[in-house]
Amino acid sequence: MPIITLTTDFGEKDHFVGGVKGAIYSELEDVRIVDISHSISPFHLTEAAYIIQNAYKSFPQGSIHIIGIDSGLTPENKHVAVYLDGHYFICANNGIISMLASEIKPEKIVEINIHDRIESNFPVLDVFVKVACHIARGGTLEVIGKGIDTIKELTGIRPVVNPEASQIIGNVIYIDNYGNVVSNITRSLFDKIGKGRSYKIMARTATFTEVFNNYSDAINFDLPPEKREEDGKKLALWNSGEYLELAIYKSNPSTVGSASSLFGLEYRDTISVNFE
Structure with a gap:
């Protein structure tokens, strides 16, 4: 069928x-x-x-x-x-x-x-x-x-790498139902340019120095619940589509806020990765 x-x-x-x-x-x-x-x-x-x-x-x-x-x-x-x-x-x-x-x-x-x-x-x-x-x-x-041989190109959706290969400049391409912010920076590009170097991700006033594979990876479950930093914790991760995503753990846009509202990010806003 x-x-x-x-x-x-x-x-x-x-x-x-x-x-x-x-x-x-x-x-x-x-x-x-x-x-x-x-x-x-x-x-x-x-x-x-x-x-x-x-x-x-x-x-x-x-x-x-x-x-x-x-x-x-x-x-x-x-x-x-x-x-x-x-x-x-x-x-x-x-x-x-x-x-x-x-x-x-x-x-x-x-x-x-x-x-x-x-x-x-x-x-x-x-x-x-x-x-x-x-x-x-x-x-x-x-x-x-x-x-036909060609299709129309959607411009402005690809990140830019500076000539020194020390920075990736991307943009917000999607904000999901939880207010999580998805960039156009893919994991493959990040690994290709970064080559294992340390980095800092910057989006307006928010900065990140680690990217997780899952939301829960950002939480230290070895600590007792009352000592964990959970609700409201900011994090960067590779989402299921292998795009760099900025999130707030267990966010709720209608109550405590979300990555989009708390970081002040909207569609097309800049997210950059600086390699050291």
């Missing part, structure tokens, strides 16, 4: 998500539909790319991923279907695929050209669903589009 996932900025209030699911079931009754997220900030390509990048790898090979972010068809925002890392992605060619393809080259890209056969003012429901169901039936990409 084929799997089709949905990632959109539609939210849960309106009829859009239900309409897309209904259109899929009208085409294919024997299919599984999985919601990755419908709470992407409106038109926030970087946020969507980060979420999809960390979610799609958990799905079986051959899964089909519909991405409904900034999907209006214009001469500068064409629609594409991409075969990448054993998965199919259907979205606008607005740069979102460039983050997914930063380390893995797409095996096939087609610019979708079936629009003249479909009357549509809601491309995700009409065009993207038709393409997804075509692929789910075993159809090839060549039938629904013409092959």
Whole structure:
């Protein structure tokens, strides 16, 4: 049974998500539909790319991923279907695929050209669903589009290394539900540039000299509970996507605050690593 996932900025209030699911079931009754997220900030390509990048790898090979972010068809925002890392992605060619393809080259890209056969003012429901169901039936990409070699690049999402290789300057690319701050600095880049040197991570007034692999690694469980530094402890860690993340242990943005609020960090703000 084929799997089709949905990632959109539609939210849960309106009829859009239900309409897309209904259109899929009208085409294919024997299919599984999985919601990755419908709470992407409106038109926030970087946020969507980060979420999809960390979610799609958990799905079986051959899964089909519909991405409904900034999907209006214009001469500068064409629609594409991409075969990448054993998965199919259907979205606008607005740069979102460039983050997914930063380390893995797409095996096939087609610019979708079936629009003249479909009357549509809601491309995700009409065009993207038709393409997804075509692929789910075993159809090839060549039938629904013409092959292209390049995709639009999402600019400003890659960290910068200074000429002396003593500093990485990154940015906040995502703030999660707990208010944890995710940077675009990957563990592979950190290890490549750092080469085992000591370092200091700086984000506004917050500094860190150690990066943990798990949240709980920051807590000394050899101490009795009353002597541990737990709730409210600041920490840096490599998250499940191998990105550098700044967090507050067991934070609650609505009560005690979070890394974003307590460190004063928002999307695009600078996070730097200085090696000694």
